[in-house]
Amino acid sequence: MSALPTPNSLSERRPIRELPDELISQIAAGEVVERPASVVRELLDNALDAGARQITVRLASGGVRLISIEDDGLGIPREELTVALRRHATSKIASLNDLETVGTMGFRGEALAAINAIAELSILSRFAGADGAFSLDGRTGELRPVARSTGTTVEVRELFFATPARRKFLKTDATELAHCIEAVRRHALARPEVGFSIWHDGKLVEQWRAATTREQRLADALSDDFVTQSVAVEREGGPVRVVGRAGIPDAARSRGDQQFFYVNGRFVRDKVLSHAVRSAYEDVLHGHRQPIYALYLEIDPARVDVNVHPTKIEVRFRDGREVHQAVRHAIEDALAAPRAGDAVAASGTPQPFFKPTPLPSNASWAQPSMNFVAQERGAGDFEAMWPRRTVEQAHEPESAPSQWPLTGAAPMTFRAPVGLPSDTGAEAAATPPQATNDEAWPLGRALAQLQGIYILAENSQGLVVVDMHAAHERIVYERLKTQLDGASISSQPLLIPATFAATPEEVATAEACAAVLPTLGLEITPFSPRTLAVRAVPGTLADGDPVELARSVLAELGQHDASTVVQRAQNELLSTMACHGAVRANRKLTIDEMNALLRQMEATERSDQCNHGRPTWRQLSIRELDNLFMRGR
Numbered sequence: 001m002s003a004l005p006t007p008n009s010l011s012e013r014r015p016i017r018e019l020p021d022e023l024i025s026q027i028a029a030g031e032v033v034e035r036p037a038s039v040v041r042e043l044l045d046n047a048l049d050a051g052a053r054q055i056t057v058r059l060a061s062g063g064v065r066l067i068s069i070e071d072d073g074l075g076i077p078r079e080e081l082t083v084a085l086r087r088h089a090t091s092k093i094a095s096l097n098d099l100e101t102v103g104t105m106g107f108r109g110e111a112l113a114a115i116n117a118i119a120e121l122s123i124l125s126r127f128a129g130a131d132g133a134f135s136l137d138g139r140t141g142e143l144r145p146v147a148r149s150t151g152t153t154v155e156v157r158e159l160f161f162a163t164p165a166r167r168k169f170l171k172t173d174a175t176e177l178a179h180c181i182e183a184v185r186r187h188a189l190a191r192p193e194v195g196f197s198i199w200h201d202g203k204l205v206e207q208w209r210a211a212t213t214r215e216q217r218l219a220d221a222l223s224d225d226f227v228t229q230s231v232a233v234e235r236e237g238g239p240v241r242v243v244g245r246a247g248i249p250d251a252a253r254s255r256g257d258q259q260f261f262y263v264n265g266r267f268v269r270d271k272v273l274s275h276a277v278r279s280a281y282e283d284v285l286h287g288h289r290q291p292i293y294a295l296y297l298e299i300d301p302a303r304v305d306v307n308v309h310p311t312k313i314e315v316r317f318r319d320g321r322e323v324h325q326a327v328r329h330a331i332e333d334a335l336a337a338p339r340a341g342d343a344v345a346a347s348g349t350p351q352p353f354f355k356p357t358p359l360p361s362n363a364s365w366a367q368p369s370m371n372f373v374a375q376e377r378g379a380g381d382f383e384a385m386w387p388r389r390t391v392e393q394a395h396e397p398e399s400a401p402s403q404w405p406l407t408g409a410a411p412m413t414f415r416a417p418v419g420l421p422s423d424t425g426a427e428a429a430a431t432p433p434q435a436t437n438d439e440a441w442p443l444g445r446a447l448a449q450l451q452g453i454y455i456l457a458e459n460s461q462g463l464v465v466v467d468m469h470a471a472h473e474r475i476v477y478e479r480l481k482t483q484l485d486g487a488s489i490s491s492q493p494l495l496i497p498a499t500f501a502a503t504p505e506e507v508a509t510a511e512a513c514a515a516v517l518p519t520l521g522l523e524i525t526p527f528s529p530r531t532l533a534v535r536a537v538p539g540t541l542a543d544g545d546p547v548e549l550a551r552s553v554l555a556e557l558g559q560h561d562a563s564t565v566v567q568r569a570q571n572e573l574l575s576t577m578a579c580h581g582a583v584r585a586n587r588k589l590t591i592d593e594m595n596a597l598l599r600q601m602e603a604t605e606r607s608d609q610c611n612h613g614r615p616t617w618r619q620l621s622i623r624e625l626d627n628l629f630m631r632g633r
């Protein structure tokens with residue numbers, strides 16, 4: 001293929017000429033108006049810019065035959081009506097400076113001209129304070145007096161009548177209607193104080209009354225579930241404020257159809273923003289699940305360029321990093337706080353969220369140094385309470401009575417594990433945390449263990465069921481992450497190194513990663529050409545199988561370039577490690593161990609989901625239990 005004109009194409013060449021005005025408009029319209037929903041979007045932008053409080057959308061045949069949008073905004077003065085239809089005519093900006101700080105939805109002065117080029121358009125408007133209303137026919141330019149109150153109605157008929165090729169691309173009326181409704185919904189979610197109604201072929205199809213709160217509008221325009229299955233987001237930092245709601249991981253869907261992001265009230269699809277959201281969910285959502293969210297970014301208009309895309313769906317931030325961080329942290333913070341109630345299985349009633357209760361700092365009760373990995377651990381530590389025990393030992397009578405959470409400061413003692421010295425006096429110093437009511441312990445007090453898998457606990461709402469492996473895995477994972485953020489994971493030398501017969505790849509990886517392994521709290525060195533020795537493991541994982549841990553870490557490291565793996569694949573790596581360190585199913589726990597796990601969950605960020613996004617616990621309310629037994633109260 002040659003870029004040079006052949007004699008043949010030379011002969012066909014046309015001279016350079018200016019295009020006729022109408023064609024210019026039609027080309028320009030192609031950029032802005034793709035389908036009826038694009039017209040709806042532009043007309044709603046205009047109505048909102050005019051200060052409307054009530055907007056009525058009327059459609060016929062999916063918007064192809066008719067789109068009429070009526071508002072009660074400021075209106076257009078009679079003498080400006082014809083100007084409004086001209087290209088590049090706007091009341092919203094007048095200078096470059098205005099453009100750079102624009103706060104209105106519109107500013108290009110193109111929408112009405114574009115629509116007028118590809119459809120039959122008329123505007124009826126009464127300007128605030130004017131004597132009467134006027135209607136302008138876009139085709140003929142005829143202006144005549146009509147009757148209506150303050151505000152504007154724009155009617156668009158026979159979309160693409162002049163550009164039949166375009167019309168062929170339209171889908172069925174039902175599909176086009178759905179797109180139109182979605183366009184209205186996007187505006188409605190941005191402006192809860194404005195009432196919206198949508199009529200199609202004479203029937204009311206949607207109505208969202210003016211709402212006083214954003215949550216109310218989200219519930220009306222999306223669903224009640226959207227609100228109950230999401231948490232409030234609110235974060236202000238520097239010039240950026242992020243508010244709205246982010247769905248709990250449980251509410252994620254296979255399609256990203258409930259994802260709404262607004263920048264200064266404008267619905268946008270932006271790479272920086274969606275990447276920030278994805279990275280905030282990275283830790284709690286697995287695979288290709290799509291979180292639900294409605295997020296609103298407020299930023300100084302001078303820091304964002306909205307003049308990037310003809311339909312204004314894209315924006316460009318002056319400082320993308322600043323925005324990325326703000327969004328990511330806002331969501332992470334919101335998701336991090338454990339919640340009592342999101343997991344209310346069937347009742348669907350929103351429950352108040354709770355803040356994690358910090359455990360008392362003097363909680364030496366939980367650090368009875370009864371095994372040699374206890375020294376690095378914090379208060380209320382689950383593993384620290386958990387000497388290497390056998391199943392038989394777990395059946396021994398508990399030294400701490402199961403009612404201890406209710407008895408407040410009742411002293412509590414811990415047994416030293418069999419075979420370990422108890423010369424530290426830890427038992428004498430042990431006291432339980434000061435808690436006298438259920439509020440301090442949102443996950444309640446442990447009652448029993450079921451099938452070696454679930455912990456059953458009682459709180460003020462009823463029964464709490466905890467998947468102990470999933471919950472513990474999250475706790476271990478969060479702890480490893482915090483340590484690695486700090487610099488490196490603290491490691492625990494093994495008294496007797498664990499050796500294992502290794503593959504040549506494992507030996508090679510261990511050698512290549514000799515510098516990386518210590519940051520992960522691991523020491524793995526060649527013992528012989530075919531044997532590796534695990535000499536130290538992360539203290540947090542000291543209860544697990546060191547060989548299994550070493551093997552899976554080496555396998556993962558082997559897949560990546562050793563020098564970058566800790567940065568790039570950090571979370572997967574830690575997640576693998578956590579899985580190995582977490583308590584296995586079928587392990588018998590004492591009531592104290594169960595309670596310690598519950599307290600740790602309350603104090604751990606994101607403890608509502610395991611690392612794979614599955615829930616770690618569920619609440620069954622008394623009402624649900626009553627329903628199960630058809631017990632009226």
Ligand SMILES: Nc1ncnc2c1ncn2[C@@H]1O[C@H](COP(=O)(O)OP(=O)(O)OP(=O)(O)O)[C@@H](O)[C@H]1O
Pocket residue numbers: 042045046047050071073074075076084085089090091092105106107108109110111112113151152
């Ligand atoms: N519903 C309305 N109420 C009051 N004035 C309106 C309304 N619709 C349009 N106008 C006026 O007509 C002008 C032209 O509207 P148009 O949508 O073509 O351009 P714009 O909104 O200024 O910019 P953009 O092309 O970015 O939408 C607006 O600047 C506004 O002054």
Ligand SMILES: [Mg+2]
Pocket residue numbers: 042045046105106107111112
């Ligand atoms: Mg406009």
